[in-house]
Amino acid sequence: MHLDSLSAGKTFIREVARTGQTIGTVHTLGALHLGHAELIRRAAVENDVAIVTVYPNKSQFEPGVSYHFNLDDDIRLALRAGATAVLSSNDAEMFPAGYRTLISQDDYHLRLDGPQEHLKEAVTGAICWICFARPTRSYFGLKDIGQAILVKRAVADLLLDCEIRFVPTVRYRNGVPISSRLRRFSRSELDELSCLFTALDHSRKEIAQGASSVKDLVASATSKIAFRQFKLDFVRIVGADSFVDLGQVKLPFIIVGAAMAHGLRVFDSIYVPDQDTLLNGPPDVWIDLPEQSWPHDYA
Template identity: 30%
Template sequence: MKIVRTIQALREERGKMEGSVGFVPTMGALHAGHLSLIRRAREENDHVVVSVFVNPTQFLPGEDLEKYPRREEADRLICEKAGVDLLFMPDASAIYHEDEVTLKAPAYLGYILEGHRRPGHFDGVVQVVMKLFGLVQPDFAYFGKKDAQQLRILQKMAEDFFLPVTIVPMETVREEDGLALSSRNVYLSPEERRRALSISKALKRASKMVMAGERSAEAIEAEMREVMRGIDVEYVAIVDRDFRPQERVELKKSIILVAARVGATRLIDNIWL
C-alpha cells in the first residue's frame, strides 16, 4: 500500500493505475462500517483508493472539529490489512485555497433536516467530495446509508454535473446491540451509550409497526418518540427517497430518519423501508 499526502504524489500514483478504481472517502477513525465499504470496493475493482481527511468546511462553529477522533496509525493498519492500494492523507492546505470557486448544496435537499440543523454543512461536503472525485477520478465511490441525506445529495451532485462515477450505497453496520457504528460513538460514556440504544430500538419498533400494517407517519413518529423519551430527540422524519415528507409510509419508497443528542454527542440513524 502506498501512502501519499500531496496532490502531486496522488496524481502520480493514480496515473499508474489501469482498470477500475473504487474510492472510499473518509474522515478517519475507521471502524467496521468503513471496512465494509473498503471490502466492497476491493471485491469490485482493480484498485482501491481511500482518503482520510477531516474536512474543516463541513464543521460548524462550535462543533467538534478540533476533538474529532484522529487515529492515523490505526487507520493506516486497517487500510493495509484490507488491501487498499493507495491511501491519501492530505493536510487542509493541500485541499483548500484562498478565494476559491465554491459549490452549494441543492436548495431543498441541502437545507432540510441535517441541513437545517447544521446550516452550511452540506456545502462543505459537496465541496470536498467534488475535489476528491476530481483528484482520484474513481469509477465507483462507496458511501454508507447511515448518512442518508448526504448520500442523496452526492448522488444528485454526480447526476447534475455528469460525473463519470457511480455512487454505491452501502447498508449501515451496527454493533451487536444495535447501535449504528459512528466515529463519534467514542464520545459516549457507558451510561450514555445505554441510552443511545433507544434510537435503534425506536427504528426497530417503527419497522415492526410497518410490517404489521401501520402506515400512518404520525402514529409511527409518536411511538418512536415514546421509545426515545430518555434522550434529546432533534427530529424524527419519514420521507421518500428524495426526502419529501410523507404522511403515509410506502414500502420500498420510504426512509425513517432520526437525529438525537445523548449527552453532548449528536447521533443520526435511519431505516430504509
C-alpha cells in the first residue's frame, strides 16, 4: 500500500491505533537498498504493521544538491521486505511556510561527523516522523550510529512512547557497509574502500587484546589503509555517550573512519557497547557484492 500524503498517512495510522495493533517504522530519505530492507524486515517481524516513510529531507542537503531516488522502486523494495505501507511526502507538507523547529542537543550533532553532515536536521526529521506515526518501535541502522544514538536520546528526553531498536550494519562480504552513496562507486572502488573496515576492525581486535592508547591505535589503523582512488579523511575512537575523542579506550566506544571520493564523504564505524562486542565483533549482516557496478547517477 502506498500512502502519498500526510493526510492519507494520518487516516491509516488512526485506524491502526484504533484496532490496537503495534506499529514498527523505518524512516528513509529514499533510494532504498538492502540495508533498508533489513530494517524493514525486522520492523515487519516484530510488529503487526510496518510503515516505511520516504522523504528526501531537504534540510539535510546543501542548497542546490539534488537527491536522486525512484519512488516506484522504493515502494517495490519496501513491500518485498515486508512493509505494510509506504508513506511518502514532499517539501510543502514537511516544511510549510513558517517552519522553524529543530531538535537541539547542544553541540553533539557536530562532534562525530562535523557540521556538513547535518546530523541535527537528520535527528529532527526522524523525531517528526516518530511523532506523526506514533510507532511502538522505530528501527535505525548502526551504519548511521550517530543518528541512531541521538534519536534514542531525543525520544527519551521528550518522553515519547516509542522503543528505538538498533539494527546491525549490513555489509558486503568485503566489509563495505551498504549505503545509497555507494551508487557513485565502481566495483574496483568498493574493493579498495574495504580496507577502511579492515583497519577499524583491526583496532577493535587490538583493544580486545589489551591496547588502550587511542593515539597508538589510530596510528596502527591508519597504517593499514592504502587508498589510491580515495583520500582518507580521519580515523577516530570516540565515547559512545559523548562522541568526544578518547585518550584511553573505555566502553562504550565507537571506532569511526571516513574517506573522500567523487566529492562525497563515505563513513564506516564499529559500535562497541559491551565486552561481548569487543571480543567477538559486531553482529553485522553480510551479503554478496553486486555483480555489476552501480550506475553513476547519484548526486
